[in-house]
Amino acid sequence: xxxxxxxxxxxxxxxxxxxxxxxxxxxxxxxxxxxxxxxxxxxxxxxxxxxxxxxxxxxxxxxxxxxxxxxxxxxxxxxxxxxxxxxxxxxxxxxxxxxxxxxxxxxxxxxxxxxxxxxxxxxxxxxxxxxxxxxxxxxxxxxxxxxxxxxxxxx
Amino acid sequence: xxxxxxxxxxxxxxxxxxxxxxxxxxxxxxxxxxxxxxxxxxxxxxxxxxxxxxxxxxxxxxxxxxxxxxxxxxxxxxxxxxxxxxxxxxxxxxxxxxxxxxxxxxxxxxxxxxxxxxxxxxxxxxxxxxxxxxxxxxxxxxxxxxxxxxxxxxxxxxxxxxxxxxxxxxxxxxxxxxxxxxxxxxxxxxxxxxxxxxxxxxxxxxxxxxxxxxxxxxxxxxxxxxxxxxxxxxxxxxxxxxxxxxxxxxxxxxxxxxxxxxxxxxxxxxxxxxxxxxxxxxxxxxxxxxxxxxxxxxxxxxxxxxxxxxxxxxxxxxxxxxxxxxxxxxxxxxxxxxxxxxxxxxxxxxxxxxxxxxxxxxxxxxxxxxxxxxxxxxxxxxxxxxxxxxxxxxxxxxxxxxxxxxxxxxxxxxxxxxxxxxxxxxxxxxxxxxxxxxxxxxxxxxxxxxxxxxxxxxxxxxxxxxxxxxxxxxxxxxxxxxxxxxxxxxxxxxxxxxxxxx
Numbered sequence: 317x318x319x320x321x322x323x324x325x326x327x328x329x330x331x332x333x334x335x336x337x338x339x340x341x342x343x344x345x346x347x348x349x350x351x352x353x354x355x356x357x358x359x360x361x362x363x364x365x366x367x368x369x370x371x372x373x374x375x376x377x378x379x380x381x382x383x384x385x386x387x388x389x390x391x392x393x394x395x396x397x398x399x400x401x402x403x404x405x406x407x408x409x410x411x412x413x414x415x416x417x418x419x420x421x422x423x424x425x426x427x428x429x430x431x432x433x434x435x436x437x438x439x440x441x442x443x444x445x446x447x448x449x450x451x452x453x454x455x456x457x458x459x460x461x462x463x464x465x466x467x468x469x470x471x
Numbered sequence: 472x473x474x475x476x477x478x479x480x481x482x483x484x485x486x487x488x489x490x491x492x493x494x495x496x497x498x499x500x501x502x503x504x505x506x507x508x509x510x511x512x513x514x515x516x517x518x519x520x521x522x523x524x525x526x527x528x529x530x531x532x533x534x535x536x537x538x539x540x541x542x543x544x545x546x547x548x549x550x551x552x553x554x555x556x557x558x559x560x561x562x563x564x565x566x567x568x569x570x571x572x573x574x575x576x577x578x579x580x581x582x583x584x585x586x587x588x589x590x591x592x593x594x595x596x597x598x599x600x601x602x603x604x605x606x607x608x609x610x611x612x613x614x615x616x617x618x619x620x621x622x623x624x625x626x627x628x629x630x631x632x633x634x635x636x637x638x639x640x641x642x643x644x645x646x647x648x649x650x651x652x653x654x655x656x657x658x659x660x661x662x663x664x665x666x667x668x669x670x671x672x673x674x675x676x677x678x679x680x681x682x683x684x685x686x687x688x689x690x691x692x693x694x695x696x697x698x699x700x701x702x703x704x705x706x707x708x709x710x711x712x713x714x715x716x717x718x719x720x721x722x723x724x725x726x727x728x729x730x731x732x733x734x735x736x737x738x739x740x741x742x743x744x745x746x747x748x749x750x751x752x753x754x755x756x757x758x759x760x761x762x763x764x765x766x767x768x769x770x771x772x773x774x775x776x777x778x779x780x781x782x783x784x785x786x787x788x789x790x791x792x793x794x795x796x797x798x799x800x801x802x803x804x805x806x807x808x809x810x811x812x813x814x815x816x817x818x819x820x821x822x823x824x825x826x827x828x829x830x831x832x833x834x835x836x837x838x839x840x841x842x843x844x845x846x847x848x849x850x851x852x853x854x855x856x857x858x859x860x861x862x863x864x865x866x867x868x869x870x871x872x873x874x875x876x877x878x879x880x881x882x883x884x885x886x887x888x889x890x891x892x893x894x895x896x897x898x899x900x901x902x903x904x905x906x907x908x909x910x911x912x913x914x915x916x917x918x919x920x921x922x923x924x925x926x927x928x929x930x931x932x933x934x935x936x937x938x939x940x941x942x943x944x945x946x947x948x949x950x951x952x953x954x955x956x957x958x959x960x961x962x963x964x965x966x967x968x969x970x971x972x973x
Contacts, residue, residue: 368633425864428862
């Protein structure tokens with residue numbers, strides 16, 4: 317079932333890529349323009365997606381025969397938990413400008429450690445030390461301009 | 472001779488040796504913690520190597536990857552969980568031995584075989600690549616186009632599992648490679664008006680997303696922490712190694728040579744090298760029945776193969792700029808960043824850098840012995856490192872590492888999006904290696920196609936007008952039709968045999 321849906325998704329993505337590629341400008345001196353490779357890739361997506369969908373069309377029949385496709389509670393919980401790192405990254409992007417890299421990173425680590433049932437004291441200590449080391453390594457040693465945020469008032 | 476001495480001087484200095492030692496320890500650590508792969512180790516290392524001189528940067532990558540591939544055997548032996556995918560082929564074998572109380576003996580044999588395999592692959596790299604580079608000097612855009620296509624085709628053909636999924640994975644990589652300004656016309660493609668995308672998608676955030684973020688998401692999506700060390704070990708690390716090597720020296724040589732060859736094929740990394748060598752060893756063994764019950768023979772074959780594969784993958788990467796596996800795909804990007812453009816000319820105007828690289832390979836494999844020994848003795852430390860504490864730290868390294876390449880938040884977004892896509896694809900058994908090869912080789916493929924078309928006024932037949940080009944083209948077409956030929960041959964054999972069976 318998942319493969320069938322992925323096949324359809326690839327077909328849709330292929331169609332979009334193909335259509336966008338047709339809008340790329342062409343130059344009269346070149347027989348093959350900048351749209352050639354993206355068009356081929358879009359076409360490849362559509363063909364590959366079609367093959368994938370067709371080869372798993374049997375999964376649809378299973379649904380028709382009373383087989384349901386749904387997640388149980390643990391699966392749902394695990395899927396939600398797997399989005400945690402992604403959410404943490406979005407949080408960093410949005411918050412690091414005013415909170416600063418050091419605090420944002422420490423907060424991310426602390427929350428993620430708690431999510432896997434680390435003892436709060438250990439999680440607090442490790443995340444603070446790790447954030448300080450990462451900040452020191454990248455900001456002071458490699459001279460990466462990591463946002464300082466609210467901590468900049470201390471200079 | 473001067474270049475050789477220059478190369479030695481580049482390696483034998485305090486900074487580079489310190490980097491090698493540090494990278495070895497880092498490699499052991501990442502390899503020995505289940506869920507962290509060698510490719511992930513290298514991807515995490517790249518933002519730091521970005522700020523190093525070329526030799527220590529390359530030394531760090533070579534040492535980390537070699538050490539991680541060996542160290543993957545440590546949790547494999549004790550916990551039956553391979554530390555890296557390259558140890559998966561023989562994890563059952565080593566764990567059975569550990570249950571018999573022979574964990575250290577197994578790991579000791581593993582270590583020596585890994586070192587031998589790595590050195591074997593290095594010797595092939597040292598002796599084969601310069602002569603191959605002389606041939607490659609005659610190559611023009613026509614040959615490079617076919618070579619890139621050959622690499623991409625191999626990556627699909629050699630992948631384990633669905634070929635359609637490998638093909639789609641490859642296309643994802645190729646699509647990413649088209650983002651940015653078109654080389655010929657200067658037209659922006661898939662940039663969505665974002666200035667940071669004009670120069671194309673930087674491959675480092677993609678690598679971090681594909682290998683590190685993807686693994687992190689898998690970790691949070693599973694409730695398995697998997698840590699207890701049931702095996703007791705009172706045995707010695709090296710005492711039985713000479714006996715095993717004397718008995719299985721043929722396996723050692725066969726595993727190393729097979730591993731080097733498979734490593735050199737684009738798209739096939741250390742994991743496939745280990746699987747194939749293990750299967751080959753089993754099929755040719757006199758004690759086939761002992762396999763699966765804790766038989767050291769299979770370990771000799773496969774553990775030498777995965778390390779020789781690491782070295783073998785560098786041959787096409789250095790000579791043609793075509794990566795042999797996902798680690799060398801990252802390395803090619805690093806080489807470009809360091810001004811060491813991979814390709815045949817690297818052997819002509821490297822100014823000692825190539826010799827430095829070869830020396831680094833030897834040191835990385837030799838240092839494996841003492842550091843590996845210490846790692847085996849202190850195996851519990853690595854295995855008991857809780858992933859629930861380690862994974863959040865790695866995530867923060869990913870965020871800062873992706874940002875550090877261009878000091879741009881766009882790269883963090885790219886890492887996030889690629890990580891999500893890779894997570895969905897990997898969960899549905901899409902292989903990741905073709906996607907990376909697509910990203911790295913997409914530009915080579917397109918640019919060489921376009922410049923060939925300009926040279927020949929759009930005549931497609933010109934791809935077959937030069938002898939080497941025609942030969943490479945024929946190989947590509949053969950690879951495309953090979954599955955069809957195999958199917959036809961099987962059907963023909965089946966039809967020929969069926970009348971005889973009642």
